Amino acid sequence: MKTKRTMKNRECHICDAAILKGQQYGQKSVSLGKQCSWSADQRPTDQIPSWAWSDYRVKVDICAGCAA
Numbered sequence: 001m002k003t004k005r006t007m008k009n010r011e012c013h014i015c016d017a018a019i020l021k022g023q024q025y026g027q028k029s030v031s032l033g034k035q036c037s038w039s040a041d042q043r044p045t046d047q048i049p050s051w052a053w054s055d056y057r058v059k060v061d062i063c064a065g066c067a068a
Contacts, residue, residue, distance in 0.1 A: 001026045001067040013060035026067035027059045 003024040010019040019025045035056045036048055 001028070001062075003064050003067055006061075010061040012063040012066055014062055014066040017063050017065075019061060019063050024064040026062045026064070028062050029057045030060050032056050032058060 003026045006019055006021060006023055006025050009021055010025060011017070012019060012025075013028070013030070033056050034053045036045070037052050037054055
């Protein structure tokens with residue numbers, strides 16, 4: 001995994017270690033479930049077709065030790 005030098009203090013998502021300013025860290029995309037593309041539709045979620053759902057992903061910070 002490619003790492004870069006942080007410009008602010010962060011926290012590792014995996015081991016909860018502090019990543020201090022100037023240390024190396026990586027970023028990883030994590031899926032948090034699904035979200036519906038039809039925001040204006042008021043139907044119950046079980047009636048919305050499967051193709052209207054997309055993954056909801058966020059980037060999390062990982063220390064250099066966990067990234068290796």
